[in-house]
Amino acid sequence: MKRESSGPILTTVFVDYDNVYLSLKRKSEEAAKRFSKDAGLWIKEIATGALMTATNSPALDAERRIVINRCYGNPVPRRNQSDNSTDMSSFPFVRHHYLRAGFEVIDCPPLTAQLKNSADIRMVMDVRDLLTHDTYFDEFVILSADADFTPVLHRLRSHARRTVIFSNDHTAAPYTAICDAEIREADLLSLLIDGQLTNQSQVREPQALPSAASIEALRNEILTEVANLVRAADAPVPLEALADRCVRVLGHEKTVGAAWGGTGSFRDLLTRGLPEDIRLTAQPPYFVYDATRAAQAEAPRIENRVEQRIAPRADMARPEMARSEPMRTETPARALAPLLGAQPTQRPAAAQA
Template sequence: MIVPPSQVRRPGIRAAMFVDFDNVYSGLQAVDPAAARVFAEDPNLWTSALADGGGRDAARRFLIRNCYLNPVIYSKYRVYWTRAGFRVIDCPSLTQRGKSSTDINLVLDAMDVLAGPVGIDEFVIASADADFTSLIARFRAADRITTVIAAGPVAFAYREMADHVVESTDFAAILTGSSADAGAGVLARAEGRAPAPAPRKGAAAKEVSSLVRSSSGPITGSVAAHRALTAEPSLKTDWGGHGKFGAWIAQLGNGIEYSPTPTPGWVWDARRFSAADLPQEAEARSAVEEHVTRVTDVPALSRLQFRQVFLSLEAVLREHPPNRNELTRSVRDHCVAAGHAVSRAAVNFIIQGLTYTDALSDEATAESLAAAWTRNVEELCRLALLEFDESEVAELRRWAGGGLVKTPAKQRPKAETPEPPAED
C-alpha cells in the first residue's frame, strides 16, 4: 500500500525559526563584535550547528527560516541570508523615532505558521525583545516547544515563558567556535509532544561537570544550579528524584564535590581544589538580597564579591582593555587571585549590564563601575515590579555596589523661619 505523502513523517524535529536581525545583531555588537559579524555574514554556519542534534531523530529540520531586518541600515547583509535559504522580510522604520515593523511582521507570520497545515514541533525566536512574551505564551498554549535565542538582557517573564533560552555567551561561543561543543547541547531537544529523546538525558550533568572542570576555582552552588536547570528545566521539580540540589550534585561523582557551607554553598573539582580553597564564611544574606536574586537574574554574590569584581574590572581595564571574552576571563581570574572567587558567568552578567550603561572604559574607576551597576540592578528591579522602601533601597545599593556607592544622606527639612508679625 502506498502511503499518501501527507501522512509520511520524516525523521527529526520540525522547527520554524524567526530572526529579529536588528535586535540580535545590535545585542551581539555590545557583547562580541566578532560574533556579530559571523552572525550577520554566515547564518548557515550557526543554523547548521543548532540543527544538529547528534542523531537523525533528534536533529532539527528548519522548515521555515525567516529573517526580519531594516533594509535602510542592514541591506548589505541581505545576500548572506538569502543564500543561506532564509526568506528575508524588509522591515523599514515607520516612525520618526526609528521603530521598525519587525514585531508585527514576525508575530503575524508566526501565527500563520501556528495555524497552518504543517504541525511545527518547535518555534525558535531569535530576539531578546520581551514584546514577544505573549507570542511565546500562544505557542505554549498550543503545546509547542519554544526556544529563545537572546543576545542581550532577557526579561524574567520572557525567560520563564520559554522552554529553552540560549544565552548571549552561549550563542557567541557557537558563532566564534570558542565552545568545544559548538552548538551541541546548547539547545535542548524535544520531539513535539513525545517524551524528551535520549540525547537530552544527562545534559545537566555534562554542563555542570564541564563548568566545574574549566573553572579556576570553586563556584557558587547557585551558578551550578542555574547551569543545570538551563540544560534540563525538568530538574526544577525535584532534582531528578533526589529532592535537593546538594543530593543531585553529590551523585555526579568524578571528583565533583559540594558543600552547603559557607553560604551560599560551593561546588568544586576535588582533583584540583579542596574545602580549604573555599571562601571564608559569607555575609548573612538579607531579605532584600534574597528577593532580588530570586526574582531577577542578578547573581547571588556577596557584598565583598561585588566589590572585588569592580576592583578587578578597574585593574584589568587600566592594564590593557581586552575584548569581551578575554575581559570576563581576566576579571574572573583576578577575583580568584584576590581571594574572592566569582564565577565567570556572574562576571559576564555584570559586564553585560555595564556594557548597556556605557560604563566600561579604560578610565573607569571601581566607584563609577559600582554606581553604574547599581543603577542597572535598580532598573531590573523596577522592570520586575519589585517595590522597596527607602531603607531597603539603601540596603540594596550597599550590597549591589559592594559598599563603593555612596548613598546620599536623607535631606533634613529646613527649619521654618517664623514670619514677622503683621504691622497694624
C-alpha cells in the same frame, strides 16, 4: 491539530536581525560581521541542536528539520555612533547573504521618527499564522532577546509547541522562564569567533535528575534571598525585580535553569514557600512586601480614614436642622467611642445649661 507522524522535529526559525546583530556588536565587532555574512554556519548548529541549551525542558534527542527560516530587518542603512559612518553590516548590505543561505528575507522599514521598525510585530503575526497552518510545526526558534515576545511564548506553550529564544546578559527573567531552550550569546560568540562551540568536543550526557533534598535546598536558598531583599527594602518590591536579582545573585543554573526549585515559575515558588512576615500581592502587578512593617504603617492611616469619614457626616446629617441650629462639634475621642465600644465622656452640667 495534532502531529501526524513520528518523523523529524519540524522547526521554524525567526530572526530579528537588528536585535541579535546589535547585541553581538556590543561584545565583538568581528562576531557581529560573521553573524551577518555567514548565516549558513550558525543555522546548521541550530539544526543539529548543538547551539541550544535546554533550560525548562529536557534536551531533544531527535532529528531536527528546519522547514521555515525567516529573517526580519530594517532596509534603511544604519550609521555607526562613533563616527557617523555607514555600517556596512547593517541589513540592506547583508540581506543577500541570508538569501543565499536559504532564508526568506522580510524588509521591515521604520514607521516612526524614532526609526522603530515593525520586525517584532511581523514576527508575532507570522507565528500566529503558523499555529493554524496545515502543517504541525513542533518547534519555534525566536532569535531575539526582546522580552516583548513573552506573551508569544505563553501562547505557543498553550498549543504544546516547543520554544527556543536568543538570550544575552540583559534578557529578562520572565522571558527565559517560559522557554524550553536558549541560544546563548556566549555560545554564539564562541561559534562565530572560533568556528566551533567551546563544548563541541564533549559528548553530551543526560543530566541526572536532582534529589528531593537538593531541590528543597535550592528553594530555601531562593526564598532566603527574597526575604532578605524585601526586609531591606523601603517599599514593596516588584516581582520582576526580585526574580532578576535572584538570577544575578544566585546564578542562572540555580534559578531559571532549575525551574525555580521545580515549581515552574518564580511566582509559584513564592506562593508556596514565603515566610509568614513576607507577603505576595494577590492581583497583578505583583509586589512582595514586609507584612509586619505594612501593618505598623497602616495603623495611623486607619485613624486618619476614620476621622475623615466622621467629619463629613456632621456636616451632611439633617441639613435642614443645620440651618436652624448651630453646628455641634465633637471631640475625636467622643466621635470614636461608638467604633471602639467605649462610653463617651459626659459633658459637665454647666456646659449643658
